[in-house]
Amino acid sequence: MIRKTVSNVQEALKGVEDGMTLMLGGFGLCGIPENAITELVRLGIKDLCCISNNAGVDDFGLGLLLQQRQVQKMISSYVGENDEFERQMLSGELAVELTPQGTLAEKCRAAQAGFPAFYTPAGYGTEVAEGKETREFNGKMYVLEEAFKADYSFVKAWKGDEAGNLIFKGTARNFNPCMCGAAKITVAEVEELVPAGALDPNEIHVPGIFIQRIFQGVDYEKRIEQRTVRKRA
C-alpha cells in the first residue's frame, strides 16, 4: 500500500504559491473543500486562477477567497449568488471565463485521462465558440475544447483511506471525481479517514492513484444554500 496521508491541512497545502491555477470541487456549496479554502485564506496566497463550477456565496466557500482579493481569475459555469464577485467582475478586478457546465467537467476529466482536447456540441454558434476550432461530424457541428492545466486540485470526499481511495456521498460528488488527478497535485480532504482495508474495494468511487495527499478534515459546516422542505401531511 502506498500511503497518501498527511497529518493536517497545513501539510496538505505545502507548495501552493501565488499565481497558481487551482481546481476546487463542489456544486454551489455542496461538496466543497472547506478546509483547503480556509487554509488558502489563512495563507493569504494571491493572484490565483480558480477552476470551480461556482464561486460560493459572499461569506462562505470561494466567496471567502474573493473577499480577501486572492483570486485574479475564475473559470466557472455559473456565478450568480455572490455580490462581492459581481462587484469585482464589473470593476474589472476579477477576470471571469464562463464555460458551459458539461464542458467544464469534461475539461477536468480530459486532463485526468490524458486527452489534450475534445469536441463538444455545447456552445457551437455562440460566443463561447468564438476563436475556437469547429468541425462537423455526421452532419452536426462541434467545438474543440482543450483540457485544463492546473497546479493543484482540491477535492472533498465523504470517506477516504490511507491509500487515497475515495467514496462520496449524494450530490456532494459532482465535480470532485473529475478533478482527481487532473492537476499536478491532488489534495483530498475527507469527513472520515480510515485505515487501508477498511473500505470495500468494490465501492471505491476514485482510486488512490489519482490522489497525492489525503487528510482528515475538521469542523465541516456543510451550509445549505436553498433550504426547501414540504409539510408533513
Added chain:
Amino acid sequence: MLNKEGIAKRIAKEVQDGYYVNLGIGIPTLVANFVREDINVEFQSENGVLGMGPFPFEGEEDADIINAGKQTITTMPGASFFDSATSFGMIRGKHVDLTILGAMEVAENGDIANWKIPGKMVKGMGGAMDLVASAENIIVAMMHTNRAGASKLLKKCSLPLTGVGCVKKIVTNLAVLEVTNEGFLLLERAPGITVAEIKNATEGTLIVPGDVPEMRI
C-alpha cells in the same frame, strides 16, 4: 391565457412512460408536480442525480443531497448519484429523453437565448448550453411576450445565443407551437385565446394550419 402552473400542466402531458427527463429552473421545475401518476418517469438533475424526489420533510434536509437549483431534495427508489462528467455524458450522449427549459427568446429557426442580457450582470450559462446543444427533444416553457408586451418568439434572437437550431416545441401562456423549416407552426391555443391574439404576440413567422384546437389540460 395560462399562468405558470398552466404551462407546466400542459408540458406535463408531453412526458411519456419510461422517459428520463431533465427539468430546468423556473416553470420547468413545476412540471414534476403534474406528471401522471400511472407512468414511470425519472427526473435527472445535472449536478449528479437521477431519480429525484420531492422536497424533504422539515428536519430531514441533507446538505449533501441537492438539485441543480441548489435546493434540498429527496431521492426515489431506484435513484443514483454520479459525477458531473457522467451527468453531462448522459445529456450529450442523448440518454436523457426530454429536456424542458425556460427561454428569454426563441427564433423561428429554433435558436434559443436564455443566459445573458448585455449590460446586465452575467451569471453564467450553467448547463444550458450543453443541454440545448445535445438534447433531441427540447421543450421550451416561456411567456409569449415580455413584461413590456414585446414578443419573445422572434424572426431572429436579439440576445446572445445559448444554442442554434435546437428548439423543437414551445409552450407559452398563449399557445403550443412547433418549430418547422417554415417558421412557428401553431398547434394549439390556450383556453379563451384567439388565433389573432397569438398572431399579434408573435414577431416570427406564424403558420396557422386551418382550425387550431384549444389546449386540453
